Amino acid sequence: MNNSFNHIISVAPMVDKTDRHFRYFARLLTKKTLLYTEMITAHAIIHGDRKRLLDFNPIENPIALQIAGSNPNELYKAVKIVEEWNYDEINLNAGCPSDRVSGNMMGASLMAYPELIAEMISSMKSATKKPVTVKHRIGISSSKVTSSFMPSGYFNDLGHLSNFMSIVNKATPARNIVHARIAILEGLSPKENREVPPLDYDMVYNLKKEFPDSSIEINGGIKTLDDIHEHLRHVDSVMIGREAYSNPAFMARFDSLYDSNPKEQLTRRDVIQGFIPYIQNLESKGENTHLALSHTIGLFQNQPGSSLWKRLISTPSKGNKSTLLIEALASLPKDVLDKEI
Structure with missing residues (x-):
């Protein structure tokens, strides 16, 4: 399997969850897992309290910063600022279904504009030597967001997803993290968008078959070590979300994916x-x-x-x-x- 960042597992960015306190706590349980910040907008990085938003304890490495935005120039400026901090990876959010995010032309609504996503990734890459990755869904449904790529207001099949990936991959992101659900942008809360749209792992597996040279990470509803091993038969890496937060002892098993005989016995x-x-x-x-x-x-x-x-x-x-x-x-x-x- 292709693995551009040399990691197998990560803990997903979660608003109000994956702050610096949680990440320090998580690092007591797993030394090698890639941890993510909460989503931070490019605008906030440019105009906000940068130390409060971006500071972290070195123990948290490896750590990825997730940025939301829709303006390539703004993303370039934000990533240039972030260069002062030692993040291991910069990730573009193209999957959050929150009204507050998608309503501002960020998050999952960007999936209607894959050319723009590619432009943003290229802009971010020009501002840093760190890996730039993108997180998105397998599809999108919206009565308010349409485009030449998505004139019907939705796409939820492998053909559309493959076309989306082909366009985004023009910018050669280091990794595509794919939440195996569509994002429904009206009528569901962010919580419901993590639960109501059915999971379709096979679509992510098939995407990997179509793009064997792309590093693809799967996300969504993964709760056991057996689940992780099964997914790793088909894709490059696995992202764990709410299960890592609600059952943090689960994270103590993650390092075994790197070393089948870890020396440390953690209690x-x-x-x-x-x-x-x-x-x-x-x-x-x-x-x-x-x-x-x-x-x-x-x-x-x-x-x-x-x-x-x-x-x-x-x-x-x-x-x-x-x-x-x-x-x-x-x-x-x-x-x-x-x-x-």
Whole structure:
């Protein structure tokens, strides 16, 4: 399989989820997985608080920045700015179905304009030597977005997707990350767009057959290590979304994809002990530690002690939140804390 970035698995960009706190936490569970930022608009990078938007801890590498935009010149400027930060990859969002995004000619609505996507990718590539990738859906349905490429307002078959890919690939993105659902731009919330349109993995597999020299990563509804292994029989790499967030212990299995005999045996105690200094550092700076801890709520999913863990980290505390983590190590079932994840 062709793999342009030399990675096998990634954790998807998720708004209000994959912030710097979650990424630090994720890195305690997986050392090699490619992590993504939340989506950031090119406009925000150019005009906003760049340090707040772009700073990250070096422990988070390898890390990709996802950018949304629709203007090639604006994307060039944004990527030039981002060069000051050591991101491993820059990704163009052409798959988000949110009204707020697609209504501003960004995200999934761009799939009606593959020539524009290719122009944006080329513009981004001219601003950086880092790999530039694109994330999109297998199709799109919209009564408001039409174009010469998509006059009917929708496409949902392999022929259209292949034509789309042929045009986008003129700009030679380093990788196409393909969410195996169409995006329905009216009538569904972003959450429903992750659940209601049916998954069609075969369409992504067939796309790889048609473009064997392109690096293709599959995304959508992937929840088990067996699922990952099956997908890797057909495509180059796999992106995990909500399952990595709701069941973070799942990420502890990812490094086995790179090394079938990993030396480190990771436990939930290890993860909590690794996160305590991070929380203490936030406390010393007067930062909001509740937000950081909220990303860990699923650490004991389907395990004895899950309710106690959720209650402990959610407890309002006049003292430091780090003390709650120390309390958790004393209170949670030792056999669960010390069992290899």
